[in-house]
Amino acid sequence: MSQHEKLRNLSDIYRFLRKNETPIYIVTPTPFNLLGLDQWVGGLEFVNYFDIFDGRHPRVFVPPRIGPVDFKSMEDVANCLVAHPAFKARIRKRPRGKAIFVMFDEETEKLCEAAGVDVALPKAALRTRLDSKIETTRLGNEAGVASAPNTMGFAATYQELEALAAQAQLGSDLVVQTPYGDSGRTTFFIKSAVDWDKYAAKIIGQELKVMRRINHLPGTIEGCCTRHGTLVGPVMTDITGFAEITPYKGGWCGNDVSPTILPGDAPERVRDMARKLGDRLYAEGYRGVFCTDFLLDTDTHDVYLGELNPRVSGASPPTNLITTTYGGCPLFLFHLLEFLDVDYDLDIEAVQSRWREYDHWSQLILKQTEDKVELLTRVPQSGIWRMNDRGEIAYQRPALDLTSVGDENEAFYMRVYGVGEYCYHGADMGCLLARGRMQSDARELLMRAKKWNAGIKAQFESVPLPPMAGVVPPADMPSSKWI
Numbered sequence: 485m486s487q488h489e490k491l492r493n494l495s496d497i498y499r500f501l502r503k504n505e506t507p508i509y510i511v512t513p514t515p516f517n518l519l520g521l522d523q524w525v526g527g528l529e530f531v532n533y534f535d536i537f538d539g540r541h542p543r544v545f546v547p548p549r550i551g552p553v554d555f556k557s558m559e560d561v562a563n564c565l566v567a568h569p570a571f572k573a574r575i576r577k578r579p580r581g582k583a584i585f586v587m588f589d590e591e592t593e594k595l596c597e598a599a600g601v602d603v604a605l606p607k608a609a610l611r612t613r614l615d616s617k618i619e620t621t622r623l624g625n626e627a628g629v630a631s632a633p634n635t636m637g638f639a640a641t642y643q644e645l646e647a648l649a650a651q652a653q654l655g656s657d658l659v660v661q662t663p664y665g666d667s668g669r670t671t672f673f674i675k676s677a678v679d680w681d682k683y684a685a686k687i688i689g690q691e692l693k694v695m696r697r698i699n700h701l702p703g704t705i706e707g708c709c710t711r712h713g714t715l716v717g718p719v720m721t722d723i724t725g726f727a728e729i730t731p732y733k734g735g736w737c738g739n740d741v742s743p744t745i746l747p748g749d750a751p752e753r754v755r756d757m758a759r760k761l762g763d764r765l766y767a768e769g770y771r772g773v774f775c776t777d778f779l780l781d782t783d784t785h786d787v788y789l790g791e792l793n794p795r796v797s798g799a800s801p802p803t804n805l806i807t808t809t810y811g812g813c814p815l816f817l818f819h820l821l822e823f824l825d826v827d828y829d830l831d832i833e834a835v836q837s838r839w840r841e842y843d844h845w846s847q848l849i850l851k852q853t854e855d856k857v858e859l860l861t862r863v864p865q866s867g868i869w870r871m872n873d874r875g876e877i878a879y880q881r882p883a884l885d886l887t888s889v890g891d892e893n894e895a896f897y898m899r900v901y902g903v904g905e906y907c908y909h910g911a912d913m914g915c916l917l918a919r920g921r922m923q924s925d926a927r928e929l930l931m932r933a934k935k936w937n938a939g940i941k942a943q944f945e946s947v948p949l950p951p952m953a954g955v956v957p958p959a960d961m962p963s964s965k966w967i
Contacts, residue, residue: 491821491828494813494835500826501525501817507581508820509571509601513561513966514900515544516915517586517800520808520885521816527581531571533561534900534966536866541884547571558587558965566595575599582823586796604823606770611794614770616663617670618691620792627764629757632659632779632788634695640688642680654696661693661791662686671734673697700779701927702790703746704739705754706803707762708773708818712832714762717803717815718743718842719751722777723922726929729937730851731910738848740921741802743841746780753787754778761789772819775799798967801917802847805886811838846922847915849967850937855909857949864914864943866898871932877939892920897940900966907946912966916940 491497504526510518515530522528522543535546547570555561562585565571575581582604583596590608605611613619621631635652639645649658657675660683664670672683675697702724707716720739723729729737743751758776765774775797777790796816804814813835821828868880871893880894889896895918901907922933 488826491826491830493830497817497821497828501820505579506824507578508604509581509583511562511565511583512586513558514898516898516967517796517798518804518816519801519898520804520887521814523885524814524817525820531565533565535902536899537884538902540882545574559589559592562588562592563595566592566599572599575601584796604820605772606794610769614765614768614792614794617661617693617791618663620789621693623764623768624761624789627760629761629789632695632698634693636691636693638691642677645674645680645694648694654694657697659695659697660687662690698779699782701782703754703778703780704775704799705758705778706773706775706797706799706815707758708815709762709766709771710818710822710832714759714766715815715818715832715836716755716758716762717839718806719746719754720799720802721745721923723848727853728929728934729848731853735851736798736849738846738922739799739802740923741806741842741845742921747785750780750785750787757787757789761792765794770794771822773800773816798849801886802845805917806842806845807839809887810842813838844920845917846920847917848922848933848937849915850913850940852907852909852911852913857906857908858946859949860901860903860905860907860944860946862943862945863901863903864897864899864940867896868894869897870894871935871939875935877936886917889917889919892918894918895936907944913941913944915967
C-alpha cells in the first residue's frame with residue numbers, strides 16, 4: 485500500500501514530484517530523450533556516456549571512461565553504465581532508486597537488481613514481445629485500430645508471397661515487413677520477382693506482415709498508459725530520408741509538430757487510435773510511455789496503425805516540450821506516477837484537453853553523411869544557436885534544456901561527440917530543436933532546415949587517423965543510434 489497521501493489534482497502532483505527524494509536515474513548515452521524533466525522532478529539525475537554539456541549540467545553524471553569499448557547498441561551502453569563502479573558506488577550512498585532507459589535488455593535487469601536499483605519500465609520480455617510488428621498488428625486489431633489492408637504469414641518464394649497477397653486481395657504492389665527492427669531497414673517494397681530476389685535473404689523464415697502499398701504521410705504520436713486510461717501527446721509527422729541529413733534512404737531525420745499538419749479531423753482520429761492502442765497495451769500488462777507510428781492515406785485520408793515502439797522514444801523531446809509549454813504538464817510525469825509508490829485520482833480528460841492546442845515546432849536528427857572515419861578536433865557547443873538573415877549561424881548562449889529557444893531564428897542544439905572522439909559514416913552528430921517547421925506539406929525539406937543542417941555540421945573539424953590507429957566504428961550501424 486502506498487505510504488503517500490492520494491494526489492487529487494495537478495498541483496498535488498507538481499508538489500509531490502518536486503519534493504521527490506527517491507533517486508531517479510535516466511541511464512542513456514545522452515540526456516536527449518528526457519532533457520528538461522529535472523526541472524519538474526526532484527532526485528532526478530541523468531547518467532550518460534557522452535558529456536554533451538562539458539560538465540556544466542548539475543544533474544548530469546558521466547562516469548569516467550574505462551578503456552576502449554565496442555558498443556553495438558544502446559543496450560550495450562546501458563549495461564556498461566549500470567555496471568560501472570562509479571555508478572554503483574553512487575547508488576550505494578543513496579536510498580534505493582529507480583532507473584529508466586531508452587533501450588535495455590534482460591541483462592540490464594540483472595545488473596540493476598545486483599546494483600540495488602529498480603527498473604521503472606515494463607519488463608524487457610514484454611517490451612520485446614510487443615515490439616514485434618506482427619504482435620502489434622494483432623493487438624491493434626483487437627483494439628479496433630486498423631492497419632493498412634494486410635495479411636500475415638510465411639513465404640519462401642515469390643509465388644508463395646503472391647498467393648498470400650491474392651488471398652487477402654492486396655494486389656501485386658506490396659509492402660512486406662519482418663517482425664523486428666527499424667521500419668526503414670525491415671520494410672521491403674515488392675512488386676516483382678526481381679524485387680523478391682533482392683530482399684529474399686532478409687525475409688525468408690520469418691512471419692511476415694504483407695500490406696497493400698498506399699500513398700501515405702507517415703507520422704508519430706506518443707502516449708502513456710496509466711491506471712486511469714491512456715493520455716496522448718501532440719500529433720507529429722516524420723521527416724525522413726533527406727540525403728543532406730542522413731546517409732540512409734528512409735532514415736529518420738526528425739519530426740514536424742503542428743496542429744494543422746493533418747487534414748480535417750485526422751488529428752483527432754490519430755489521438756483516438758493511440759488511446760485505444762494504449763488501453764489495449766495496459767490490459768496486456770504494459771504501463772507508461774509508448775510511441776506509435778501512423779500512416780495517413782493521402783488519397784482517402786484514412787488513418788492506419790504503423791508500428792509500436794514500447795519505450796521512451798525519439799518523439800519524447802517534442803512531446804514533453806509541447807505538453808509542458810502549452811499544457812503546463814509534461815506527459816512523462818504520468819509515467820513516473822505509474823512507477824512511484826503513490827496513488828492519485830484526477831480528471832484525465834481535463835488533463836488531456838490541455839494538450840490539444842499548440843504551435844509549430846520541429847526537430848532534426850543530424851547524422852554524418854560523409855563516408856570517413858576521423859578524429860574530431862573541434863565540435864559545436866550544446867546550447868542556443870541563432871541564424872542571421874544571410875543564413876549564417878552562431879552560438880548565442882548556454883542552455884540546459886529545450887525550453888530556452890526564443891524566436892524562430894533560434895534553435896537548441898544538443899551535440900553527441902566531443903573533441904577527441906571519432907566521427908564515422910552514419911554517426912549521430914546531434915539534435916536540433918526549433919520553433920516553426922522544417923518540412924513543407926509536400927514533404928520537401930525547407931531551406932531553413934538545409935541551412936541549419938549545413939551550418940551545424942560546418943562547426944565540426946576532424947583530422948584523418950594515423951595509419952595504425954585501432955578504431956572500430958560500430959559494426960551494426962542500424963543499432964548504433966545514441967539519440
